[in-house]
Amino acid sequence: MKKLTLLAAIIGLGLSANLSAKEDQSSIIERIKPYGSVCVQGKECAVKVPVAAGAPAPGAAPRSGEQIYTAVCAGCHGAGVMGAPKYGTADWAPRKAKGKATLYEHAIKGFNSMPAKGGCAACSDEEIKNGVDYMVQ
Numbered sequence: 517m518k519k520l521t522l523l524a525a526i527i528g529l530g531l532s533a534n535l536s537a538k539e540d541q542s543s544i545i546e547r548i549k550p551y552g553s554v555c556v557q558g559k560e561c562a563v564k565v566p567v568a569a570g571a572p573a574p575g576a577a578p579r580s581g582e583q584i585y586t587a588v589c590a591g592c593h594g595a596g597v598m599g600a601p602k603y604g605t606a607d608w609a610p611r612k613a614k615g616k617a618t619l620y621e622h623a624i625k626g627f628n629s630m631p632a633k634g635g636c637a638a639c640s641d642e643e644i645k646n647g648v649d650y651m652v653q
C-alpha cells in the first residue's frame with residue numbers, strides 16, 4: 517500500500533512538473549495537429565498538395581479544359597509519360613482521327629495505360645471532355 521502511494525506521488529509530481537513547464541501553447545498545437553489536411557480547390561489552403569485535383573465545390577461550374585489539363589492531365593500529357601500523346605505536338609494527329617466520341621470515351625473510361633479520367637475520380641465527365649477538347653484543339 518505504501519508503495520502504491522509513493523508511486524502515485526511520483527506520478528503526480530511528474531504530471532505537475534509537466535503542467536507547470538512553460539510550454540508555448542502554439543508549439544503544443546503544432547505538435548498535436550492532424551498529420552494531413554484537406555484542401556478545397558478555389559479556397560486558401562495552407563498545405564499545397566501537388567496533385568490537387570479534388571472535387572469541385574458543390575454547385576460550382578464545371579472546370580475549364582485548361583484547368584483540368586493543368587490539374588490532372590499535364591502530369592502525363594505534358595511530358596509524354598508512358599507514351600501519352602504530348603500536349604501541343606503532332607502526337608495528337610492519329611488520335612484525332614479516331615473521332616472525338618472515341619477520345620471522350622477513352623479519357624473517361626480509360627485506354628491501355630491511360631487511366632480512367634486520368635485518375636481524377638472526382639472530375640465530372642463534362643470536365644474530362646473539356647480536358648480532351650483542350651488537348652485536341
Ligand code: HEC
Pocket residue numbers: 584585588589590591592593597598599600601611614618619620622623627628629630631633634635636644647648
Ligand atoms: C497517368 C498518366 C496519364 C494521365 C494523368 C492522363 N493520361 Fe491520357 N493518356 C495516357 C497514356 C499513357 C495514353 C496513351 C494510351 C495508349 O495510346 O495506349 C493516353 C491517351 C489519352 C488519350 C487518347 C486516347 C486514344 O484513344 O487515343 C486521351 C483523349 C487522353 N489520354 C485524355 C486524357 C485527359 C483528358 C486527361 C486528364 C483528365 C488524361 N488523359 C490524363 C496517360 C495519362
